[in-house]
Amino acid sequence: MRDTIGKYLDTIDELKLEKRMLCHNTLILGEQGSGKTNLACKIRNYVIDNDVPTLYMDFANSHEEDVELRYKDEHFNYIRFEESEAFDTELAKLIQERKHIYMAVDPQYFANKRDERSKLSKIISQKDLLDNYYYFFHDIENLNGFYTQFEDFLLYMLSFANLQKYGFTFLAQPHETFENPHLKLLFSFLFLGKCSNANYYNTAILKTLKKNKFLYQYRTAYPTLLFNEIISSMVKVDEYVPEL
Numbered sequence: 171m172r173d174t175i176g177k178y179l180d181t182i183d184e185l186k187l188e189k190r191m192l193c194h195n196t197l198i199l200g201e202q203g204s205g206k207t208n209l210a211c212k213i214r215n216y217v218i219d220n221d222v223p224t225l226y227m228d229f230a231n232s233h234e235e236d237v238e239l240r241y242k243d244e245h246f247n248y249i250r251f252e253e254s255e256a257f258d259t260e261l262a263k264l265i266q267e268r269k270h271i272y273m274a275v276d277p278q279y280f281a282n283k284r285d286e287r288s289k290l291s292k293i294i295s296q297k298d299l300l301d302n303y304y305y306f307f308h309d310i311e312n313l314n315g316f317y318t319q320f321e322d323f324l325l326y327m328l329s330f331a332n333l334q335k336y337g338f339t340f341l342a343q344p345h346e347t348f349e350n351p352h353l354k355l356l357f358s359f360l361f362l363g364k365c366s367n368a369n370y371y372n373t374a375i376l377k378t379l380k381k382n383k384f385l386y387q388y389r390t391a392y393p394t395l396l397f398n399e400i401i402s403s404m405v406k407v408d409e410y411v412p413e414l
Contacts, residue, residue: 172219175212176407179383185405187216190391192304198384200342205382209340210306211240211410217304218245223268225299226306231276240412245270251279253289265298340384340405342376349373382407 176185196213198206217224224245228237234248247269249260264271279290294305376385386405 172212172215175209175216176382176405179404179406181403185386185407187213189220192217192220192222197339197341199339199344200376200384201344203381204342204379205384205407206342207238207240207308208382208410209384209407210308212407214306215410218270222304223302224270224306225294225303226270226272226308227294228272228274228308229277230308231274233274237272240410241272243412246272248272248274250274251276251290251293253279261293265302268302271303339387340407341387342379342384344373344376346373379404382409 173187174184175187177183178185191213198209198213200206214224214226226241231250237246237248247264249257249264249271251257251273261271261273275290280288299305379385383404383406385402387400387402390399390401
């Protein structure tokens with residue numbers, strides 16, 4: 171199983187993925203060139219090895235020919251989101267067959283009004299997907315519109331039917347938008363559970379990290395009377411070489 175994905179920089183231990191990652195939130199946050207795609211490929215391979223279907227949503231709305239070759243393995247099934255019966259039929263067939271799905275999405279399909287919920291938000295929160303699929307969100311563009319264009323997306327995440335706390339985060343080179351203390355708190359609660367303050371990660375330090383190096387954070391699995399302890403370590407993720 172492809173569970174070893176790199177190493178810790180502060181110990182001699184290998185960085186290994188674990189089964190509870192399959193049912194907890196995992197956030198990969200970083201600018202272009204930080205190694206997000208490489209890490210996502212590592213995690214995707216681990217999920218596939220555990221026989222869990224994946225839904226990979228590409229918010230850069232990439233055409234099939236523009237998708238990186240490392241995604242185009244035997245599990246690659248491309249589909250482009252649109253509000254049509256043809257799309258609904260094709261997606262339903264993929265879900266029924268538990269196929270791995272690579273969905274190109276134009277973020278404009280998200281609602282931009284507080285009292286609306288878009289069809290896109292409803293589609294990706296349908297029960298068959300939530301119950302059975304491992305989600306990837308990738309390349310959300312136009313971060314300056316986070317409070318308006320993606321409000322529907324944030325509301326969807328906050329109401330995620332099977333949202334689990336005590337998740338995992340890999341952080342590097344975040345966009346200046348994520349220096350906003352309110353967003354820091356939001357992502358802390360969504361992915362780690364509860365944080366001690368708004369500055370649970372230092373963006374100034376993260377911006378100095380080289381490619382494939384991340385601040386890795388997770389909550390311990392053992393039970394406590396209060397919130398489980400947050401563990402933070404610097405890690406280096408191995409470069410993914412597609413199997414021929």
